Amino acid sequence: MKRLLIAAGGGGDPITAALLHAALYGADAPALVLTYAWERLVVDPVPGPRRATDFTGTEPVAPGVALVTPATAPVAPAGSLLPRLARDLRPRLGLLDPYGGTRGLARQIEAAARWCRADRIDLVDVGGDIVARGDEPTLRSPLGDALAAAACAATGLPTTVHVAGPGLDNEVPLPDLLPRLGEPAFALDAAHTETVSGVFDWHPSEAGALLVAAARGVRGVCGTRDAPRPVLLDDAARQVHRLTLDRVLALSPLARALAGCASLEEAEDASRAVCGFSEIARERHRAAHPERPPGPRPAPHRPAPDAASLTDRFAAWERDALAQGIAYATTRRITEDLDLTGPQARILLAGLRTAGPVRHVPPLWRLAAP
Template structure:
């Protein structure tokens, strides 16, 4: 059996994409690798709150006790949704599923099983943005639990683990002035070559932090507006940096990861998050899902489904939105921001983005979109 590099994506699908890039930079894109990742995705992708486990999928492949591999033929069991199967088709490394329902202890068993299957004696733990070193009291912190569980689990395996934080601040969870002293100087920077194996996934994957990391690695510089971030982010030379930390140092920086040691259920881990951080991101997802279900279940009396908008109407809506966004000083945007802020259906989004791609070569700054003032009609 071929030895494989073992990587753990600290958060969701965006970290799996970033892990593939870090692997390419460290070892070459052709080197065999396994990326372990959560199936923990936005409610727009998966309407069921919290992470999925192996029993929420069909078509996974068992690679040993507790280790389920995701393949292009894997499918989520409705009503759950997941982008991991197409991600398995779009990335070069194999994908394995992290199931956090056994807490840090259960995750450690899965990671150890993966290390045996890979014949790996070390782990690369990868995070995009930097919330893996959050202290828990940052007002912009939104989703620390998955990252902290991954840190605690890797520590419990006893396997040598190196932590890589790529694209500092791009997840907008820990402010840069607070984050950078924790990370120190970058170990290396991602290049355009490192993005070649992942660029195509952004035609459909909504990850914004990893999209901005790819853009920065490809030389795009400027102010970028995303759907997730309350304020625009600046893509500069530091945005493509990758910072290397020891696992010990990461544990020192993360009270949540230390407190999760020995946890045996996701419910217990969630309670630890409430104690350390003052909130549970899973509880937030439950509230949002309940609200979305309530809105969908209670249409106004006599209301009918919205009629599809014409191509001209969508184009005019985009033009007005583009003028307003440019006025805010934003030069680049993600596909997700365009789609969600304009409230486009998937069909409308496909038509609009195809038009933008075909209409002007300057529009597509893959995987972002460049707002073009010379292309925006002036208001009448």
């Protein structure tokens, strides 16, 4: 028997699901994490989620259920970090394909449950947008979470929803979010993070990194790249809230609107009706009009990275960040704010690491006053 967990939103949510699996059942308990291959344009320049046919080397184990392995690879021009996650995380990873809407997802989840011999589901969300009303001005990516909730309901399997790190995704304001979540069920600590400790050396997920940092005792204001405002890491940021699926459906108009949905296009229509936007349409627009080309930063016609100049650039950026009250920063925030290529980022961060623990507070970076 394997535990069946579903990472509600894609991107870094499989990491949080693996973290929650270790906290709930023990890191060595057999488990399958179903997740979307739906990643930021900086990782996958093709808008929207990927499906199994967008990969080579997946492992089919049940009708509509394909596992991602370290040998799996996305078909160009798509990109994905899931094969590398499959190498670094202990639970097996399986693909959720939302192109058949809620109905298609429900069939996949049912098939996965039979393969796992699981009689219940743990649905995992980091941040809390799974309980969004849809009218929050900071809401950016509710569709995957709402589809997962609606699909779990359609299976009829008992489902527990776990919201970890309330507010860390910066989508639903905390004063609105916390009353919806109720009292926390438990708190994560440093021991729970051991199984994902090396992932954030290379994975850009910011909400996941913030959750790990909070569990390890980091406290203070952290600047992220993919959020409208800094995030406060306090004791509440390491809490996990447990909700019934009925409670989530009562809170989420979008999840209710997706009941019976038979395609991703129908799901987009429901999102426009409830939330006023389609996040896939937004991705299409950003891909067509990028602030910078998505994907790995190229370095044509640039001089060789110079450690001293990189340090000077970082110092100027750091002074500005400190003036804004920011005490910590994610790797992604530093890399993208400074517009660093891969080699430049490696040189700068290696230099910061040699400054000792005062700088590197894995997976975050502590800013230091001059």
